[in-house]
Amino acid sequence: MSGDGSVLELDEVSVDYGRVRVLDGVSLMIRPGEVVGVVGESGSGKTTLARTVLRAVAPAEGRVSVAGRDVTRVLGAALRAWRRSGAVQYVFQDPLRSLDPSVAVADSIVEGLRIARVPAADAARRRAAALDAVGLDEDLISRLPSGLSGGQRQRAAIARALVVEPRLLVLDEPVSALDAASRDRVVQALIALRDQRGSDLAMLVISHDIGSLAAMSDRLVVLNRGRIVEDGPTRQVVAHPEHPYTRRLIDSVPLIHTPSANRP
Amino acid sequence: MSDVRISTAPRASSTVLSEALPPSFDESSLVRPAVASAENLVIAASDGTELVHGVSVAVRPGEAVGIVGESGSGKTLTCRALLGILPAGLSVTGGAVRIGDQDLTRASEKTWRRLRGTHVAAVFQDPASYLHPAIPVGRQLEETLRITAGVPRRQTRGRARELLDDLGIRRVDLVLRQRVAELSGGMLQRVLIAMALAADPAVLIADEATTALDVTVQAELLELLKRLRVERDLALILVSHDLAVVSQVCERVQVFRDGKVVEAGATSRVLRAPGHPYTRELLSAHAAYGLERYLA
Numbered sequence: 001m002s003g004d005g006s007v008l009e010l011d012e013v014s015v016d017y018g019r020v021r022v023l024d025g026v027s028l029m030i031r032p033g034e035v036v037g038v039v040g041e042s043g044s045g046k047t048t049l050a051r052t053v054l055r056a057v058a059p060a061e062g063r064v065s066v067a068g069r070d071v072t073r074v075l076g077a078a079l080r081a082w083r084r085s086g087a088v089q090y091v092f093q094d095p096l097r098s099l100d101p102s103v104a105v106a107d108s109i110v111e112g113l114r115i116a117r118v119p120a121a122d123a124a125r126r127r128a129a130a131l132d133a134v135g136l137d138e139d140l141i142s143r144l145p146s147g148l149s150g151g152q153r154q155r156a157a158i159a160r161a162l163v164v165e166p167r168l169l170v171l172d173e174p175v176s177a178l179d180a181a182s183r184d185r186v187v188q189a190l191i192a193l194r195d196q197r198g199s200d201l202a203m204l205v206i207s208h209d210i211g212s213l214a215a216m217s218d219r220l221v222v223l224n225r226g227r228i229v230e231d232g233p234t235r236q237v238v239a240h241p242e243h244p245y246t247r248r249l250i251d252s253v254p255l256i257h258t259p260s261a262n263r264p
Numbered sequence: 265m266s267d268v269r270i271s272t273a274p275r276a277s278s279t280v281l282s283e284a285l286p287p288s289f290d291e292s293s294l295v296r297p298a299v300a301s302a303e304n305l306v307i308a309a310s311d312g313t314e315l316v317h318g319v320s321v322a323v324r325p326g327e328a329v330g331i332v333g334e335s336g337s338g339k340t341l342t343c344r345a346l347l348g349i350l351p352a353g354l355s356v357t358g359g360a361v362r363i364g365d366q367d368l369t370r371a372s373e374k375t376w377r378r379l380r381g382t383h384v385a386a387v388f389q390d391p392a393s394y395l396h397p398a399i400p401v402g403r404q405l406e407e408t409l410r411i412t413a414g415v416p417r418r419q420t421r422g423r424a425r426e427l428l429d430d431l432g433i434r435r436v437d438l439v440l441r442q443r444v445a446e447l448s449g450g451m452l453q454r455v456l457i458a459m460a461l462a463a464d465p466a467v468l469i470a471d472e473a474t475t476a477l478d479v480t481v482q483a484e485l486l487e488l489l490k491r492l493r494v495e496r497d498l499a500l501i502l503v504s505h506d507l508a509v510v511s512q513v514c515e516r517v518q519v520f521r522d523g524k525v526v527e528a529g530a531t532s533r534v535l536r537a538p539g540h541p542y543t544r545e546l547l548s549a550h551a552a553y554g555l556e557r558y559l560a
Contacts, residue, residue: 040480042449179334182503184549207476215553238558252483254508255559256535256550 006065006169007032007202008053008088011023013062015048022048024226025062031170033199035190037217038206039249046206050172053204054090055079064180068168086112093173095153098160099145104152106141110158115190116164123163130159132188133196135181150183157190162193162201171205175212183212210253214238222246273475277486298322299364299466299499300346305352306358307341307523310359316341318359321501323467328422328493328500330510332546339503342520343469346501347386348376364466381412385460385471389476391452395444401455402440405462413463427458434487450481454488462491468492471503486512506556507546511535519543 008030015023023045030036040046050181051057053065054072064072067087078086092098099108109130113123131138145153154174161169174190175183194216207213213220213234220237222230222245229243241247259263301322308314316338321330333339344350345361348368360369363383368375397405405427406420411431414424421440428436431454439451445457453473460468470489476483490513493500504510510531511518517534519527519542527540538544550556 041480117471180546180549183506184553187553211553211555214555218407235558238555248480250559251557252480254482254486254506254512255554255556256508256511256547 005031007034009063009065009069010052010062010206011065013052013059015045015052015062016058017048020224021060023052023059026064026223026226026228028231030202030204032064032167033197033202034219035194035205035214035217036219037210037222038204038221039208039210039213039225040206040223041249043225044223046208046223047172048226049223050090050170050206053088053170055082068188081238084116084215086116086164086166088168088170089164089166091154091157091161091169091171091174093177095150095157096118096145099153099158101145103144104142105145105156106146108145109141109156110163112160112164114134126163126165127159130162133162133193134159135185135192148180149182151185154182158186158189158193166198167200167202169201169203173207173209174205176207176209187212187215207253210238210249219229222249272410297365298324298362299331300501301362301513302342302346304359304361305342305345305361305364307338307345307354308370310353310355314357315354316345319518319520319523319525320359321346321518321525323499323501324495324498325466325511326497327516328490328514328515330500330514331501331520332505332507332510334465334505336522337520338523339520340471342352343386343501343503346467346469347380347384348373349380375541381465382555383465384467384469385463385465386471387453387456387460387473391449391456392444394456395452397444400441401447401452402442405440405455405459408459408462409486410530415462423462427462428454431458431492432484447515448481449477450485453477453485455483456489457485457492461498463495464496465498467499467501468534469501469503472505474509475504475506482509489513506539507535507543508550 006029010026010028013023013026014021015078022103026049038046038049048057052059055074061207063070071082093118099105102174109124109127136152136155136159140148140152148156156207179185193201205213219232220234221228224245230237230241230246237246238250241250298513301508303320305490306318306320307316319338319342321342331339337518346358349372356369360367362368363379379510389541395401402424405424409415409420409423410417424440425436433439433454440463444452474485489500492498502510502513514531518525519540521542527534527543534543538547
C-alpha cells in the first residue's frame, strides 16, 4: 500500500530486458511538490527508470504507484485511461516528440485539453498560465515548432505538459540537446516552476548532467548499473558523497576554478 | 618582423604570456618556436562570405592551448585549417597557416597529406564514425602504423600493443580484436588517439573529443591527454564548448565568438578577471549551474 503522502513510489522495482537486469531493486519515493534529480551515466538504467514510470515497460518485480494508485499491472484500456488522466506528464529530450511539426505550437499545447473536451475559454486560460510559468512569449505560439529555437520548443513542450495540471512531471534529459544559453533559460524556467507551484507539482528530472540537476533539484538520486547507490538532499550528496561511485562522479565534473586532479 | 621566434605568435597571447605566467610555466617554452600556428587567419566561402575573421592561434611543444566557443564560433574551422581539411567550398583567404617552420597557407593536398599524422593530428567528437565497423580496430590501427608511420608490416602488431598499453588500456589483446560495436565510446576514443599518435606528431588537436562521453570517462581522457602532453612533449590544442573542460588541461585559453577571438590569455587570468562580456557570461552560467557553489 502506498501512503497518501507520495506522488510516485517505486518499491523494489526490477526490470529485465531479456536476461539482462537493467533496474535492480530500485526504491524511490517522491512527495508532493518535491523536485528529485536522478543522475546516471550510460548503462545506469536511467532511461529504463523513465520508461518504468511511464509504464512503457512492465517491471519483473516490485511495485509502481502513482498518486496512491498501484499501476504495476495496469494494462490495455485501463493503462490508456490512466495515461489520459494526466496525473503524470512527460517531457522528452527532443521536444518534437510532443510537438507536432505541422501544427501551430498554440494548438499543440492545448491538444490534450481539446481531447478531454475542456471548454475553449478554460483551455486558453490554462495555456496562458502555462506559458507564463515557462516564460514563453505568447506571440511565439502562432508559429510552427520549426519557427522556435530549441530552448523555446522545449519550454513549449513543458507548457504542453503543464496545461493538464499534472501532479508529477517527468523530464528525461530536458536540457541535454540544447546549447548553453537555451539550457540556462530552460533550467531557470524549471526552477521558477518549482518555486511557483510548491506542493502542487512534483518533478522527476532524469539526466546525465549532475550540474543542471543540482541547480534545480531538492534531492539527488544516483543511479549506477541499475541500482540506486545514493539518495539525499542535493547539497549533502554533492558536498559529502558517501558512495565511492558518487564521489568519482562528482570528482569527474570539470569545475571552473580547481583542476580536478588537484581535488582531494 | 623581429628576429625572435615569438613574434610569430598572435599579438594577444604574446602580451599575456609576459604579463601573467602561471606558476608552473616552463620558461624554456618561451623561446621554443610554435609547432603550429594560424596568424590572422581569414576563412571564407566561395561566394565571399567570411566565416573566420582574422584569428590567431599558436601552440608550442608541450603546451596546451584551449579554444572555447559554441558551434558557429569558428573554432572547428580554424582547427580544420590547421589540418588542411577545410570543408569543400571554404578556403583560407587571408593570414597564414604554419606547421613547424613551413608556411602551408597555399599548400597542396599532397603536401598536407605528408604532414597530417606525422606533424599534426586530430581526434573529434564521434570516434565510431572514423572507424570501419566490420574490421577489428587492431587491424585499422596497424594499417595506420604501416601507412602513416612507415612501420614495417612485421612490427605493426607489436607497435599497436605498445601504443594501446601506453594509453592505459588494460586488456590490449582483447581490444585489438574487437570491432566498433563491441567497444565503449571512451575505448573507441582511446583507439582514435592511438591512431592519431601513431606517427608521433608534434601537435594533437582534440576537437570536442570528450563531449559525447560520460563525465567519468571524460575525466579519464582529460588526465590521459595531460599525461601524453608531458611524456611526449606534445603540443595540444583542446577545443570545447565548455570553459571548465579547457581549464582542467590548458594553461592558455582563447575564447572564440562569431569567427573572432574575443578573449585570449593565461587560463588563470581569464577565469579570475575575464575581459570580455561573453567570457563573463560563460563564467556566470557556471556559477549558477555548476557544482562549484556546493564545493566552495
